[in-house]
Amino acid sequence: MTLRAHIVVVRGSLSLDVWLNAAAGEVVALLGPNGAGKTTILRCLAGLLAIDRGSIEILGEVVDDPSAGVFVPTERRACGVMFQQYLLFPQMNVLENVAFGMRAHGVERSSAHAQARHWLGRVGIDGLDRSRPEQLSGGQAQRVALARALASEPRLLLLDEPLAALDATSKVDVRRELRRHLTEFKGTAVLVTHDPVDAYTLADRVVIVEQGHVVQDGTFVDIAAHPRSAYVADLAGVNLLTGSMMGGVFAVDGGAMLVVAADDVDGAAIAVIRPQAVSLHVTRPDGSPRNTWRAAVIDVDHRGERVRVRLQGPIQLTAEITAAAAQALGIKVGLELWAAVKATEIAVTLN
Amino acid sequence: MLSRTTRRTERPLPWPAFALAMIAIAFFALPLVGLMSRAPWSDALSILGRASVLEALRLSVVCSLLATALSVLLGLPLAWLLARRRFVGRSLVRALCTLSMVLPPVVGGVALLFALGRRGLVGQWLDRWFDLRLPFTSTAVVIAQTFVAMPFFIVTVEAAIRQADPGHDDAARTLGASSWYSFRRVTLPAIRSALVAGAVLSWARAFGEFGATIMFAGSFPGRTQTLPLSVYLTLDTDQQEAIMIALLMVAVSFAVLVALRDRWLGGGEQTT
Numbered sequence: 001m002t003l004r005a006h007i008v009v010v011r012g013s014l015s016l017d018v019w020l021n022a023a024a025g026e027v028v029a030l031l032g033p034n035g036a037g038k039t040t041i042l043r044c045l046a047g048l049l050a051i052d053r054g055s056i057e058i059l060g061e062v063v064d065d066p067s068a069g070v071f072v073p074t075e076r077r078a079c080g081v082m083f084q085q086y087l088l089f090p091q092m093n094v095l096e097n098v099a100f101g102m103r104a105h106g107v108e109r110s111s112a113h114a115q116a117r118h119w120l121g122r123v124g125i126d127g128l129d130r131s132r133p134e135q136l137s138g139g140q141a142q143r144v145a146l147a148r149a150l151a152s153e154p155r156l157l158l159l160d161e162p163l164a165a166l167d168a169t170s171k172v173d174v175r176r177e178l179r180r181h182l183t184e185f186k187g188t189a190v191l192v193t194h195d196p197v198d199a200y201t202l203a204d205r206v207v208i209v210e211q212g213h214v215v216q217d218g219t220f221v222d223i224a225a226h227p228r229s230a231y232v233a234d235l236a237g238v239n240l241l242t243g244s245m246m247g248g249v250f251a252v253d254g255g256a257m258l259v260v261a262a263d264d265v266d267g268a269a270i271a272v273i274r275p276q277a278v279s280l281h282v283t284r285p286d287g288s289p290r291n292t293w294r295a296a297v298i299d300v301d302h303r304g305e306r307v308r309v310r311l312q313g314p315i316q317l318t319a320e321i322t323a324a325a326a327q328a329l330g331i332k333v334g335l336e337l338w339a340a341v342k343a344t345e346i347a348v349t350l351n
Numbered sequence: 352m353l354s355r356t357t358r359r360t361e362r363p364l365p366w367p368a369f370a371l372a373m374i375a376i377a378f379f380a381l382p383l384v385g386l387m388s389r390a391p392w393s394d395a396l397s398i399l400g401r402a403s404v405l406e407a408l409r410l411s412v413v414c415s416l417l418a419t420a421l422s423v424l425l426g427l428p429l430a431w432l433l434a435r436r437r438f439v440g441r442s443l444v445r446a447l448c449t450l451s452m453v454l455p456p457v458v459g460g461v462a463l464l465f466a467l468g469r470r471g472l473v474g475q476w477l478d479r480w481f482d483l484r485l486p487f488t489s490t491a492v493v494i495a496q497t498f499v500a501m502p503f504f505i506v507t508v509e510a511a512i513r514q515a516d517p518g519h520d521d522a523a524r525t526l527g528a529s530s531w532y533s534f535r536r537v538t539l540p541a542i543r544s545a546l547v548a549g550a551v552l553s554w555a556r557a558f559g560e561f562g563a564t565i566m567f568a569g570s571f572p573g574r575t576q577t578l579p580l581s582v583y584l585t586l587d588t589d590q591q592e593a594i595m596i597a598l599l600m601v602a603v604s605f606a607v608l609v610a611l612r613d614r615w616l617g618g619g620e621q622t623t
Contacts, residue, residue, distance in 0.1 A: 079525060091540035091543075103536075
């Protein structure tokens with residue numbers, strides 16, 4: 001085990017008590033709703049927050065154990081962190097940002113800069129050495145932050161909502177890039193996200209955290225098959241479509257086509273659509289949703305204020321609408337209607 | 352049409368506000384004009400060239416720069432402590448360390464005398480053990496100036512450190528930076544303009560310091576008589592010299608403020 005942690009922390013209204021293990025080379029996603037304590041776990045692992053009880057062990061070294069009086073400070077833990085807001089140093093240019101960790105470890109300037117250039121090349125950032133962080137696009141800043149975290153060769157890589165600050169269009173590319181880097185990364189990585197798509201596409205294993213506790217732990221498919229909480233059940237209801245991308249169009253296996261917001265990825269891919277993003281109409285809708293098709297209702301599942309509707313047609317998926325909308329549409333098994341999804345609501349990842 | 356509407360964005364002030372602003376400007380300009388109208392311009396150079404004036408100028412410049420250096424050296428760690436560490440009595444400490452900003456300087460000078468004077472709380476031991484007597488020395492001038500000037504540096508820099516994102520410090524530490532390295536490479540560059548502004552403000556305060564100096568250091572020409580003290584003392588004996596020294600101080604202070612304002616004190620044209 002690269003990482004073995006039992007974290008107990010009480011902060012304000014949050015009472016955190018989680019066990020977390022990770023094997024060498026494994027990518028673990030902490031998935032949960034906002035305020036569940038995911039970021040707090042990450043801060044504890046990085047040493048930015050001391051735990052109240054429990055212990056944290058990285059590569060066999062105990063780095064935090066209140067009962068034994070052990071606390072290794074952040075700067076000696078060798079945990080690379082990519083923060084949600086990236087936190088690039090605004091007074092330094094891109095190259096100096098990436099070289100910072102090596103310089104802090106006493107690496108000579110010229111050699112640190114040479115290595116920084118190498119890392120920037122690996123994340124696909126060229127010719128921006130002298131740019132200031134404020135001049136970068138969101139996607140570029142994300143890559144620089146990743147290069148900076150990787151350049152200090154961390155034992156443990158921690159990523160806090162690595163894609164949350166990006167818009168829907170750049171997310172697709174950056175997610176694919178990030179997945180490649182996580183695969184190449186030899187050490188263990190822990191990433192925090194509230195987006196099931198990130199967890200599904202980036203992580204080997206998913207740990208569901210709700211209200212400071214681990215609710216479920218396993219592969220995404222396992223968890224989706226046996227949801228143990230309403231939150232997980234919602235996640236599990238995510239529509240996964242296999243197919244392939246070509247020229248901005250996602251061809252679903254079976255023949256149907258979906259227009260998506262990513263236009264420069266080609267090849268076998270997976271499209272993820274949240275049920276809430278699927279809208280249902282009696283007549284064919286005009287306007288922005290570019291993907292519309294005829295569908296038949298084959299199952300209706302009432303869940304309080306929300307209704308889940310399983311659809312059959314050229315594309316098989318589940319829609320989730322309000323109870324009021326379901327009543328207005330007269331939803332019942334066998335009803336034929338129009339389904340629509342906006343291009344920007346479809347998250348595509350190359351497989 | 353378009354250019355006319357965009358030019359309109361800068362609307363004129365209502366006239367009462369404009370009039371009051373003009374009065375404020377006149378209020379500051381008038382004393383200067385008064386001083387200049389009485390200045391013996393024909394003898395200006397010979398008066399300013401007098402040994403007594405040059406001596407006071409040298410003393411003022413050297414002491415105020417030393418006081419500024421001391422304010423930065425001691426004030427920067429204190430500002431960092433006040434801004435980034437939570438401890439019991441922090442607001443009391445902050446009040447204590449900025450008290451001399453609002454205290455009458457004469458009171459400060461008397462207090463320094465009772466603390467560091469020959470029979471003072473600490474002064475008597477300095478005298479007995481080290482044969483060190485501070486009052487009425489150039490050192491006393493620097494101490495008095497530092498006492499009243501340092502709060503300006505602390506207040507300015509503490510505010511800047513508070514505004515700087517502590518997340519950057521966290522990021523630096525995850526990359527292996529010691530707290531000193533992070534302070535030097537991340538925090539200091541982020542507060543650079545506040546450092547300069549704070550140093551200039553405290554220098555200006557030290558340069559013009561009068562009350563605490565005269566109480567704690569006295570007025571010995573060449574040793575403790577700085578420019579403000581000699582203005583006050585020569586006003587009785589040689590009014591023309593007093594006016595010229597006053598104008599010299601005005602010129603030096605004005606030049607420093609103008610030179611640094613645009614770049615560091617947040618003035619100049621707003622770029623939005």
